[in-house]
Amino acid sequence: MERDDERLPARSGGRVVSAGGRPDPPAARADNERAAWVILREIADPELPTLSLVDLGMIRRVRPDGDALCVELMPTFLGCPALAMMESMIEQRLAVLGRVRVEIVRDEAWTTDRITPEGRDKLHAAGFAPPPRGEIADVASLAGTPCPYCNSTDTTLHSAFGPTPCRAVHYCRACRQPFEQFKPV
Amino acid sequence: MTPAARNALARALLAIADDELVLGYRNTEWTGAAPVLEEDVAFSSIGQDEVGHARLFYALLHDLTGAPADYRARRPDEYCHACFVETRTAPRYSPEGDHRGGSDWAYAIVRQYLYDLFDAERLSALRDSSWDALAEAVDKVQREEKYHLQHGRMWLDRLAGGGPAGRERLEAELERAWPHALALFEPLDGEEVLVAERLSPVGARELRDRWLERLWPVFSAHHLALPGARGGPGGWNVTVAAAEGGRNGRHTPDWEDLWNEMTSVYRLDPAAVW
Numbered sequence: 001m002e003r004d005d006e007r008l009p010a011r012s013g014g015r016v017v018s019a020g021g022r023p024d025p026p027a028a029r030a031d032n033e034r035a036a037w038v039i040l041r042e043i044a045d046p047e048l049p050t051l052s053l054v055d056l057g058m059i060r061r062v063r064p065d066g067d068a069l070c071v072e073l074m075p076t077f078l079g080c081p082a083l084a085m086m087e088s089m090i091e092q093r094l095a096v097l098g099r100v101r102v103e104i105v106r107d108e109a110w111t112t113d114r115i116t117p118e119g120r121d122k123l124h125a126a127g128f129a130p131p132p133r134g135e136i137a138d139v140a141s142l143a144g145t146p147c148p149y150c151n152s153t154d155t156t157l158h159s160a161f162g163p164t165p166c167r168a169v170h171y172c173r174a175c176r177q178p179f180e181q182f183k184p185v
Numbered sequence: 186m187t188p189a190a191r192n193a194l195a196r197a198l199l200a201i202a203d204d205e206l207v208l209g210y211r212n213t214e215w216t217g218a219a220p221v222l223e224e225d226v227a228f229s230s231i232g233q234d235e236v237g238h239a240r241l242f243y244a245l246l247h248d249l250t251g252a253p254a255d256y257r258a259r260r261p262d263e264y265c266h267a268c269f270v271e272t273r274t275a276p277r278y279s280p281e282g283d284h285r286g287g288s289d290w291a292y293a294i295v296r297q298y299l300y301d302l303f304d305a306e307r308l309s310a311l312r313d314s315s316w317d318a319l320a321e322a323v324d325k326v327q328r329e330e331k332y333h334l335q336h337g338r339m340w341l342d343r344l345a346g347g348g349p350a351g352r353e354r355l356e357a358e359l360e361r362a363w364p365h366a367l368a369l370f371e372p373l374d375g376e377e378v379l380v381a382e383r384l385s386p387v388g389a390r391e392l393r394d395r396w397l398e399r400l401w402p403v404f405s406a407h408h409l410a411l412p413g414a415r416g417g418p419g420g421w422n423v424t425v426a427a428a429e430g431g432r433n434g435r436h437t438p439d440w441e442d443l444w445n446e447m448t449s450v451y452r453l454d455p456a457a458v459w
Contacts, residue, residue, distance in 0.1 A: 075237075075325075077234065077237065077329060078234065078237030078238055078240065078241050078325060078326065078329065079209075079233040079234045079235070079236055079237025079238070079240075080237065081233070104244075106241065106244070106245070106318070106321065106322045106325075107317070107318065107321040107322065108321065108324075109324040109325035109328060110325070111328070135328070138335070139331070139332060139335045139336075140335075158223070159223040159226065159227060160227070160332050160335070160336060161223070161226050161227040161229075161230040161231070161332070161336070162226065162230075163226070164230075165230050165233055165234055165237075165329075169223075183332070185328040185329060
């Protein structure tokens with residue numbers, strides 16, 4: 001999958017300085033955007049704190065917006081109560097770079113396919129089964145999801161609804177543990 | 186977009202948002218009161234999703250008209266959800282200990298399934314809206330709604346195919362639900378404009394027939410009656426009168442109670458910033 005942050009220009013090494021000795025505005029802006037991505041990688045999801053907003057693929061783009069920086073944030077689930085908290089965390093943490101505006105993306109759906117490979121690894125390490133790739137036709141097809149603890153597929157879907165809107169609850173018959181899954185959307 | 190089309194679309198968006206908000210609120214009342222723990226969680230989660238969808242449609246409405254996005258600053262008769270979604274189904278908390286009064290789990294299941302199937306058809310029509318912002322936003326909602334619809338179907342199958350007690354309850358509640366479920370399709374003012382300009386390209390009557398077409402195989406498999414029969418080619422003759430009014434702000438006493446509750450904090454100080 002194409003990652004938005006990889007679309008940013010590669011670091012050129014050293015700041016571009018214009019003839020007048022002042023930083024060239026386009027280069028300064030690119031530096032600012034790169035710095036924003038570095039900070040965003042450190043902002044944890046409030047409900048899955050081992051993953052960052054970037055791991056979850058929630059940041060679509062960082063772009064200049066007049067004299068401000070606009071961060072395009074994609075909600076994982078529309079009813080996610082942590083959304084307002086994430087907005088204010090982004091505004092606070094990026095404030096060192098100047099004026100920041102968070103825009104909630106509505107013209108494109110966040111899907112679980114946007115979770116990065118690192119994000120999937122971190123989910124697994126935190127005891128969550130990662131979602132299957134692609135859209136599922138039938139919720140029942142989630143049965144047999146590999147257990148994140150023992151990797152057995154002798155598991156059942158206990159409920160498609162869990163402690164947060166983004167999680168389903170499974171049960172592993174092999175290690176007799178309930179476990180949660182980030183459910184595919 | 187002509188002013189007439191914009192007005193009609195604003196009305197349609199408000200109807201969707203109000204449906205989702207009110208049903209979402211009613212669903213969350215099952216938290217701690219459903220027959221099993223998993224259903225406490227499921228209904229709470231579904232309710233949370235619906236309120237999120239309402240928030241999205243209110244935001245689209247704001248983009249369209251510039252009207253204040255705060256949905257609470259309205260009188261009860263300014264809400265245009267269908268009355269079907271406003272009926273309380275969860276038990277009322279009673280300090281005396283009889284928490285089961287008014288509880289109606291079978292009706293909650295019937296309503297959720299009939300509503301979600303309606304919503305699925307409505308959303309799939311809006312996916313083709315000529316207003317791109319709406320068509321694009323709906324994709325996200327559809328991905329979440331899939332879980333709701335399959336949850337409702339699972340319970341319908343369970344009640345229809347289980348023992349006689351569940352089956353009888355289901356049949357009785359369906360009978361009671363039909364006039365209200367059919368009123369989900371109460372036409373909105375300006376529907377002709379919305380269809381002609383493909384802003385909301387499927388009219389209420391056509392939507393209702395699509396809904397019945399989707400219910401038909403499910404209900405046939407369970408030998409459950411529908412409130413009508415297939416008429417001419419593709420059409421339906423519906424034999425139950427729809428209990429309309431909600432889309433025009435005429436609601437039931439249950440709505441008065443809910444409106445009082447859900448706006449009570451807001452009304453304490455409408456100018457407060459949260």
